[in-house]
Amino acid sequence: MSILRTVHLQPPQLSSEYIKEKIVCIRAHRERIFYVATQLYHGKLICHNYGQGGAGWTFLFGCVNESINQFEQQLSYKNKTICVIGAGCYGLLTAAILAYKGYEVRIVAQDCSNISSDKAAGFFFPRPRKTSTEYECEIFRSYGIQSYIAYLQIIKGIHPFISKGPKLLPAYFGLDIDPGFGPYIDRKIVKAPEHVTINFGNTKQYQAVEYQTVFINPSEIMAELRRVITELGVAITLQHITDFDELEEAVIFNCTGLGAKILADDKRIVPVQGHLITLKNQPPAEQRQYMINVKRVPDPQHNKPRDQLIYYAPKDEGILGITFIRGQDSLTANYHQFDEIIERAREYFGT
Numbered sequence: 649m650s651i652l653r654t655v656h657l658q659p660p661q662l663s664s665e666y667i668k669e670k671i672v673c674i675r676a677h678r679e680r681i682f683y684v685a686t687q688l689y690h691g692k693l694i695c696h697n698y699g700q701g702g703a704g705w706t707f708l709f710g711c712v713n714e715s716i717n718q719f720e721q722q723l724s725y726k727n728k729t730i731c732v733i734g735a736g737c738y739g740l741l742t743a744a745i746l747a748y749k750g751y752e753v754r755i756v757a758q759d760c761s762n763i764s765s766d767k768a769a770g771f772f773f774p775r776p777r778k779t780s781t782e783y784e785c786e787i788f789r790s791y792g793i794q795s796y797i798a799y800l801q802i803i804k805g806i807h808p809f810i811s812k813g814p815k816l817l818p819a820y821f822g823l824d825i826d827p828g829f830g831p832y833i834d835r836k837i838v839k840a841p842e843h844v845t846i847n848f849g850n851t852k853q854y855q856a857v858e859y860q861t862v863f864i865n866p867s868e869i870m871a872e873l874r875r876v877i878t879e880l881g882v883a884i885t886l887q888h889i890t891d892f893d894e895l896e897e898a899v900i901f902n903c904t905g906l907g908a909k910i911l912a913d914d915k916r917i918v919p920v921q922g923h924l925i926t927l928k929n930q931p932p933a934e935q936r937q938y939m940i941n942v943k944r945v946p947d948p949q950h951n952k953p954r955d956q957l958i959y960y961a962p963k964d965e966g967i968l969g970i971t972f973i974r975g976q977d978s979l980t981a982n983y984h985q986f987d988e989i990i991e992r993a994r995e996y997f998g999t
């Protein structure tokens with residue numbers, strides 16, 4: 649039997665003085681697949697782009713490119729005025745690309761800060777939904793690969809207007825988790841993974857699958873997108889939209905995330921509540937450049953595997969998670985969820 653390579657990792661510190669903030673936020677998950685499509689509404693062209701759920705950062709560039717392609721194919725709308733609804737990563741990137749291409753565009757949004765796009769962990773996790781059809785899986789593959797290539801361009805310094813945010817890091821997945829990188833490995837944009845032993849320098853060591861992959865760092869890219877929007881002179885108006893007719897523009901990009909459930913009357917949107925914990929006073933950044941995504945061995949008494957995840961990513965001083973609570977759209981935290989995240993992370997990391 650071959651001996652696995654051992655990787656020595658510095659565990660995060662997790663006692664109370666190292667906990668910065670407890671965060672709750674909601675994913676806009678659309679059953680089977682996100683929605684990137686156009687619709688004519690009272691003479692306006694609506695370009696919908698929402699429903700990416702817990703993988704919105706992963707599919708960002710592929711979905712936004714597709715949405716803009718769909719708009720550009722509608723030749724009779726090419727010279728009309730454009731409004732983007734939403735100032736999350738979808739709204740900002742859509743407006744930035746349109747403005748960069750020379751279109752006149754503005755943004756309206758209910759909120760511009762402290763939204764899901766800022767709070768996300770930053771894993772590139774391209775696996776299609778379990779319920780997706782083969783055609784939908786192909787869309788996940790194609791848009792995901794486009795996104796991955798865009799993140800690699802940023803890392804290499806050759807993206808036209810985003811210059812920082814993502815980086816390539818080792819990500820350690822549990823042996824029972826397939827993050828969906830098969831097609832990326834076939835395309836040779838992700839290296840084949842390696843089965844390794846990870847060792848936290850205490851009594852804790854585990855077998856895991858090591859991928860060298862993109863860590864997105866949502867807060868850094870959001871800062872970049874906000875900078876680009878300002879530099880390109882795109883105005884942002886704070887406004888809650890209840891009907892597309894409230895906007896005077898003939899072309900509207902609907903990047904409202906969870907808001908699309910009501911605005912576009914999309915019954916396939918399901919809110920999925922997530923709890924995350926940010927860390928502070930951690931070891932130096934260069935000692936904690938890795939990601940963890942594993943399931944704790946389920947407790948037979950409380951067999952809820954989706955609630956047993958351990959996420960760690962080096963976003964800012966470190967971020968821990970995570971929960972996936974379907975059907976829950978409240979921004980009021982369930983405090984026991986934070987206690988459980990910390991408890992299982994302490995047990996896993998041995999700190």
Ligand SMILES: Cc1cc2nc3c(=O)[nH]c(=O)nc-3n(C[C@H](O)[C@H](O)[C@H](O)COP(=O)(O)OP(=O)(O)OC[C@H]3O[C@@H](n4cnc5c(N)ncnc54)[C@H](O)[C@@H]3O)c2cc1C
Pocket residue numbers: 673674675676698699700701702703704705706707733734735736737738739756757758759760763764765766767768769770771772773887888889890903904905906907908911921922923924
């Ligand atoms: C806990 C958590 C962890 C995550 N981790 C990851 C991860 O590791 N990897 C990954 O790929 N993805 C992750 N995601 C998913 C990702 O963050 C989202 O899919 C993505 O941010 C969605 O971006 P968005 O622009 O569509 O929506 P949002 O960021 O929610 O922005 C929506 C915008 O629309 C505006 N809006 C909504 N309704 C209206 C209205 N009626 N009128 C006007 N404005 C409106 C809002 O004010 C806001 O400006 C995570 C999400 C959560 C919640």
